[in-house]
Structures are given as C-alpha cells and as structure tokens.
Amino acid sequence: MRLGTCVALEIAVGAGLLSGLGVSATWGLGQARAQWDREANAAVSAQAVLAEQLPAAELPPTPTRPAVDRATTAVPAEPTPSRPSRISATAPIAEVAPLDDSPSMFNGVRDDLLLEPLRTGIISRVRYNRGGSSISLRIEFDNDTQAAFKPNQTNYQTIPRKEVAAYRIDRMLGLSAVPPAIGRAFPVEELLGAVESSSQEFLPRLREEVLLDDDLVVGELSWWIPVIKQATVGGYDIDSTNGVVTWKRYLTIGVDMPPEDRHMLAQISSMVLFDFVINNPARWSGANVRMSEDGRVLYYMDNTLSFGRDPEGHRKCRTYLTRAQKFSRSVVAALRALTESDLRAVLSEDQGPFEFLLDDDEIEAVMQRREWALGYIDGLIAEHGASAVLVFP
Numbered sequence: 001m002r003l004g005t006c007v008a009l010e011i012a013v014g015a016g017l018l019s020g021l022g023v024s025a026t027w028g029l030g031q032a033r034a035q036w037d038r039e040a041n042a043a044v045s046a047q048a049v050l051a052e053q054l055p056a057a058e059l060p061p062t063p064t065r066p067a068v069d070r071a072t073t074a075v076p077a078e079p080t081p082s083r084p085s086r087i088s089a090t091a092p093i094a095e096v097a098p099l100d101d102s103p104s105m106f107n108g109v110r111d112d113l114l115l116e117p118l119r120t121g122i123i124s125r126v127r128y129n130r131g132g133s134s135i136s137l138r139i140e141f142d143n144d145t146q147a148a149f150k151p152n153q154t155n156y157q158t159i160p161r162k163e164v165a166a167y168r169i170d171r172m173l174g175l176s177a178v179p180p181a182i183g184r185a186f187p188v189e190e191l192l193g194a195v196e197s198s199s200q201e202f203l204p205r206l207r208e209e210v211l212l213d214d215d216l217v218v219g220e221l222s223w224w225i226p227v228i229k230q231a232t233v234g235g236y237d238i239d240s241t242n243g244v245v246t247w248k249r250y251l252t253i254g255v256d257m258p259p260e261d262r263h264m265l266a267q268i269s270s271m272v273l274f275d276f277v278i279n280n281p282a283r284w285s286g287a288n289v290r291m292s293e294d295g296r297v298l299y300y301m302d303n304t305l306s307f308g309r310d311p312e313g314h315r316k317c318r319t320y321l322t323r324a325q326k327f328s329r330s331v332v333a334a335l336r337a338l339t340e341s342d343l344r345a346v347l348s349e350d351q352g353p354f355e356f357l358l359d360d361d362e363i364e365a366v367m368q369r370r371e372w373a374l375g376y377i378d379g380l381i382a383e384h385g386a387s388a389v390l391v392f393p
Helices: 029-042 111-120 161-172 188-193 197-209 241-250 259-278 315-321 329-337 340-348 360-384
Strands: 007-010 017-020 123-128 137-141 146-151 181-187 216-223 289-291 298-300
Touching (some): 111 181, 111 216, 123 197, 161 259, 161 340, 188 197, 188 216, 241 259, 259 298, 259 360
Antiparallel strands (some): 123 137, 289 298
16 A cells, blocks of 8 residues: 555556555555566566667767777677577587675675664664655664665566565676665654655655555665766766767777776676676666776666566667677676576575565576576677687686
8 A cells, every 4th residue: 555645556557546545554565566567567667768779970089098990990780689599518608607605795895794784773864865766765774874775666667676686696696786685674654754854845755655564664775885976988977878889899809998997898798797687677777877986896776677577688688788799707607507496595585574586487587588698698609719708707
C-alpha cells in the first residue's frame, strides 16, 4: 500500500488499476513486486532507450592532447549486435579460474566493515536526494555513518533488491565497483519522523509513493561515497558523445591506448561487460557514471533497473558491450568460472527483508547473457588472438 490517504496506482503497461485504502490498509509487497516486474520487463523508460549513432563529424581536440586525425585513426562502424556463436574448445580462450573467495573490498576497506554500521545504526537524520526520477534518501545514523536508501516504491524504474544483487555479482567478478549494499526495513514513522526541515517539502511524495510492508519501509542501503565527480576519459565526460567516441576508439583492437588513460579504459571495458550481464540499460541515461575524487576509480552506481529477463540483453546494453574489443583477463576468467549454483548460493545469503534478490527467471537470464558475452569475447579471441583482446589484468 501507499502511505497517506486513498490513492491509486496507474500501471503504465495496461495491467489495470490497483488501489490502497490508507496507511492502515493492506496492499502487500507481493502484489506490488509483481507489478514492478511486469512493468520493468514490459517496457524500459524513455530515458533508458538508446537510439543514438556515433557522429561522422571530426572529433574536436581534447583539452589535454592534440586532436586525433580521424583520417588516419579509423573508428570502426557501429556493429549490429547479433547472437555470437561459441567457438571451438580448441580456440585460444581465456583460462577458467576459480572464483576468488578472499574478502571483498571497496575503496580499500573490507565490505563487511562498511556494512556493519549500516545494519545496526539508528536513524538520526534523513535527507531527500534531489535530481532523480525515483525516491532516494540519504540517511545519517547515530554511529556517524551514512547511506543512500532506496525504498520499495511505485516507480517501477527502482526495484531496490536488484541493487543488492548487482553488488553481489560485482564482487563475484572481482570488480569492487558497486558500493556495498544490503536490505533493511525501518518503521515508517521512525523514517519519516527523522526527515530534516530542508526535505519536509517532499513528505507528501514520500507518503504517496513509498510502499509499506505492514508498517515497515523495506529498501536497500548503499554505503555513501563521500566524494564523487563526473567520470572522464581523454578530457571528455565518459557518457558524452565525444567521450563515447574516444573510449570506443581506444578499446578497438589495433588502436594504441594513451598510457594516462589506460587505467580508466580498463574500468570502462569491465563496466560495459558487467552492465550487459546484469542487463542495466540505465547506465548511460545520465548521472550514473561517476568516479572518485582522484580520478582513479570508476563507480558503477544505480543498478535498480537491471535484471530484465531478456536472454540477449537490452539493445542498449548489447550496443555498448560491442563497442569494446579489449577486456580484463581476470574479469573474463571470473565470468567464465561463474556457475548458476554459485550465483544462487551468493544471492540466497543475507537477503534481509527481501523475499529474494533475483527470481528464477532473472537468474536464468543472467546465465544466458553470460553465454552471449563469452561468445562475443571468444569470437574476438579466435579472430585476433588472446593477447590482442585480453589486454588488461
């Protein structure tokens, strides 16, 4: 149900009309969850749909180095992604390595140490995070820690359990790029009662759009990154047209990479592979490509629209994946080692207040996209050799 008085939820894909009768009525998250999944997989929001093509015009000079001569440095035409065929077992593919069971880290700190204060902290203050289309809050706890909190809500673009699933898969692939995330539930009056004065104007929206499980607000907490800034490569924002042209060119086989950009290019390559596997079409829709203050770490933020059930991924995810032809040897090896049983085991641990992190169909689709991605990479290896494709550690 929604917070507040009698309200109605218009279902964008024609699933009919559901209604709640105030805070004391029972709608239930099972009904709401089914609605979210129907909507999230029947249609992707307009801003998540990619229709752009790379420009034919000359790339303007970067602020830090001379302009690239497009006449002598060829940029291959955009591929038309199609289902790749897995190559022969005798082809020179990346080795299959066991999954790393060492403690996962984020920004040099163990995940469990970052998450423990979020599990036990008592809310001291709540702020509304402005700028997004969905509800996102910043919670400060009495133990001096902070977290981003996304509650279950009527906005089908935000399904909080999927952020936790994305974090778990990120660690399985050895990436350490998704902020640590857990599920947690708060009494509704405790949460709303801590909203600070500067965010009071958003209380009506919170009461209208936040979904309740009895009197609890269920959602996901992500460790709050103190400082982030727009991610760049070659002097351009990564998600700008010039930025995409730049990293696509340098991630093309046969094109030399500037030493100063190599570290960021490696992370972009792994990000487009990760986004394809989890089927996240929202990465390039704005504000979701950020890096650390020193420019060394690329953060994979906001994954709540991920895990649609398409076995070949959303068209946008395939397009971005196939713009890259150079990948990390260790990430590809971890992807190759990933099994469905491993995935189910990791996702069944520490589910918190969520009934599940991914359902059976979503897990099956992850494994199918894994096959598609490995087929694409193995095809490049068969044609160009492993040393030309697996260029990053």
